[in-house]
Structures are given as C-alpha cells and as structure tokens.
Amino acid sequence: MGFATDAIHAGVRPDPTTGAIMTPIYQTSTYAYEGLGKSRGYDYARTINPTRSALEENLATLEGGRAAYAFASGMAAISAVMTLLKTGDHAVVSDNVYGGTYRLFTSVLQDYGLQFSFVDTSRLETIEAALRPRTRMVYVETPTNPIMSLTDIEAVAALCRSRGLVSVVDNTFLTPFLQRPLALGADVVVHSTTKYLNGHSDSVGGAAILARDEHAERIKFVQNSAGAILSPFDSWLVLRGIKTLPLRMKAHDDNGRKTAAFLAAHPRVATVLYPGLPGHPQHALAQRQQRGFGGMISFTLKDEAAAPRFFERLRLCALAESLGGIETLVCQPSSMTHASVPAADRARLGITAGLVRISVGCEDVDDIIGDLDQALRAS
Ligand SMILES: *Cc1c(COP(=O)(O)O)cnc(C)c1O
Numbered sequence: 001m002g003f004a005t006d007a008i009h010a011g012v013r014p015d016p017t018t019g020a021i022m023t024p025i026y027q028t029s030t031y032a033y034e035g036l037g038k039s040r041g042y043d044y045a046r047t048i049n050p051t052r053s054a055l056e057e058n059l060a061t062l063e064g065g066r067a068a069y070a071f072a073s074g075m076a077a078i079s080a081v082m083t084l085l086k087t088g089d090h091a092v093v094s095d096n097v098y099g100g101t102y103r104l105f106t107s108v109l110q111d112y113g114l115q116f117s118f119v120d121t122s123r124l125e126t127i128e129a130a131l132r133p134r135t136r137m138v139y140v141e142t143p144t145n146p147i148m149s150l151t152d153i154e155a156v157a158a159l160c161r162s163r164g165l166v167s168v169v170d171n172t173f174l175t176p177f178l179q180r181p182l183a184l185g186a187d188v189v190v191h192s193t194t195k196y197l198n199g200h201s202d203s204v205g206g207a208a209i210l211a212r213d214e215h216a217e218r219i220k221f222v223q224n225s226a227g228a229i230l231s232p233f234d235s236w237l238v239l240r241g242i243k244t245l246p247l248r249m250k251a252h253d254d255n256g257r258k259t260a261a262f263l264a265a266h267p268r269v270a271t272v273l274y275p276g277l278p279g280h281p282q283h284a285l286a287q288r289q290q291r292g293f294g295g296m297i298s299f300t301l302k303d304e305a306a307a308p309r310f311f312e313r314l315r316l317c318a319l320a321e322s323l324g325g326i327e328t329l330v331c332q333p334s335s336m337t338h339a340s341v342p343a344a345d346r347a348r349l350g351i352t353a354g355l356v357r358i359s360v361g362c363e364d365v366d367d368i369i370g371d372l373d374q375a376l377r378a379s
Helices: 003-009 050-063 074-082 099-112 124-130 153-163 213-226 232-242 245-264 283-289 304-313 343-349 365-377
Strands: 067-071 090-094 115-119 135-141 166-170 188-192 206-210 269-273 296-301 329-331 355-359
Touching: 003 050, 003 245, 050 067, 050 206, 050 232, 067 074, 067 213, 074 099, 074 188, 074 206, 074 213, 090 099, 099 115, 115 124, 124 153, 135 153, 153 166, 206 213, 245 269, 245 296, 245 365, 296 304, 304 355, 304 365
Parallel strands: 090 115, 090 135, 135 166, 166 188
Antiparallel strands: 067 206, 188 206, 269 296, 296 355, 329 355
C-alpha cells in the first residue's frame, strides 16, 4: 500500500465488539479471563492495550520495521533503547543531539557505566576514529537540532553492520514520510511522537521501531518491565494525528521551503541553516536520503544584541520550545531547548544568542513570513 493509505489504515481494523470504524480508547487497567488459564490474549494493560497496539502496528508499518513500541515520552523511548547496552559499553553519538538526549546520556546513563563520545557524525571518518573496543552503538540525529547538519544514514548503517554495532536514528524531525532510516539499513528508529507524528501539540509520547527480531523482543520486554508505556488516550491521539501526517508534512515542507527562501534574502539575517537551500553544505545528501526538507529552519540574526527585540515583536509565531505542531513556533535554542548543554559546547556548535529556530507550521505561509518580517525589521 502507499504511504498515505498505510498512515490511515495500518494497524486499524473495525472494533470487533461494535464495528466502530475508529480504534476505541480502551481505558482499562485489566481484562477478565474467560476461565482459569484462559485469557483472551489481554491480561494487564501495562503489558498490552489494544489502542496502543494499533498505534504500534501502524508505526512499525510506516517505518518499515519488525515491531514498534510506544512510550510515555520520546525520552522514555530513548531510555528503553539504551538498555540494549550493558555496563562498560560505549556509544558514538551525534555532537548536537537533542538537549534532553545529551542530558540523559551524560548526567544519568554515564553513572551506570555507559560511555559516550559526542562527535560530528556528518563525517564518517570522525565516527571511525571514535570507535573503541567496547563500542556497541552509533546513535545519530539527522538533521541535527538546531544546527541542521545531516548524517549519511546508509553509510553509517553499513559501517555499523560491518563492525557488529547497533545503528540508531532519531527520526523525529523528518518522520517516515520524509525519511525512512530502516530502509537505508539502520537497525533502530526512535521518535518523540510529541512532535510531527502527533502533530497537534496536545500529547507527549515516544516510540522505538526495530528492524531486528532480537531488538524487538528486548524492547518489548523492557517496555513491560520498566513500564514507561504510552497511555490509551495518548495512543489514540497519536494514531489520529498520523492519519493526516502526509497532508501535514507536505504543508510543513512547502511552507518550510518558502520561509527559508524568504529568510535567506532578508537583510537582517546573516545565515540560514536549511538543507533545502542549494547553499546548504549537504544539500545533495538531503536530496538523496530525504523525500523533502521539512519545516525546521534555523537562522542567525546579523545583530545578536537585537535578538530580544525580535522575539518580543513576534505576534503570530509563538515563542515556545517543542516543534512539529500545526502552529508555527519560534525559539532561542541557547536559552531554551539547549540551555542544559554546557556553554563551551554551545559556543563550539554555534548555538549563540542570535541563533533562532523555527518550526514552520501549516498556517498560510504569507502570514508566517509577514510576522517574521515585521519582527526582523525591529531587530
Ligand atoms: C523532543 C525530542 C526528543 C524528546 O522527546 P520528548 O517527547 O520530549 O521526551 C528527542 N529527540 C528529538 C529530536 C526531539 O525533538
């Protein structure tokens, strides 16, 4: 089936009790047995819930995995995936990953004996140089947030396969509509469903999608053992959001391209970081491994001192963390999403006070551009 058909139908069947076309919210903690030793396949709702199962089957289909598991947040999904590592193991990680991922790895998991090297994964030789005898995983985000640098997923996956390492891709920014890491050879995809998959800024959730049976079995076991499951209501919201994922991603992509072109020509803007612009250093890779460029754009103001005025003047675009919803959000990564990254690392990565990140929404693009323009004029 085509992607849009799968987005609407995969994992979804008319409800067996009533024929309800939409998957019901099974708001129950437990299920009655038919008799002693005879469950109906459902025993306890941490272990299994039909609403969550429908979402998990849908996500597995969209990403082309063996199985998917839905978690209470993106960070819960990433935590579960990191249990594929054992004490003493080492992972190579993209150097400007999501701030929360950086915090989990360095301030939580390092205390349990896991080791991490944060490197520029856009260069394969940098990854190779960082490998150690105990390296077990390469964890990449592409494009990275907020610098928008890309990693060649196919090349990283091939390297990992040849060395027996697990390759993990955080596909939150592009979704399977624009990028399918498992088809490029990766082993694991993680998502914050909070962002584009749900798409309406009204749910926090996450998912892990696995290409290999042994990983799927382990993550299923950890999901039940650690218990950070996605609730029935949130599962229903995400499943509902995904039905319009192709429509929304087309709009985000279209508005993203137009907004990036507008910013690139603006006299108050110094640089625009958007893989869809021909001037982006990895534009060719973006065209090869992505089906579009999406709605995430970062740019720097010519006058960094004017940043507060720019943010205060915005009217339509809300000043907020997060991304991927139907409404346009603007943030200052240095003080907001990436405040937990040490100042020295922020400076090295170029996350300055004049760096602005936009999650371009699905409003009329002229309204988005008009709001940015009037705020830029004040900057
Ligand atoms: C938001 C985000 C996460 C974390 O997800 P939560 O749902 O907030 O826990 C992880 N990775 C990326 C790229 C994100 O944008």
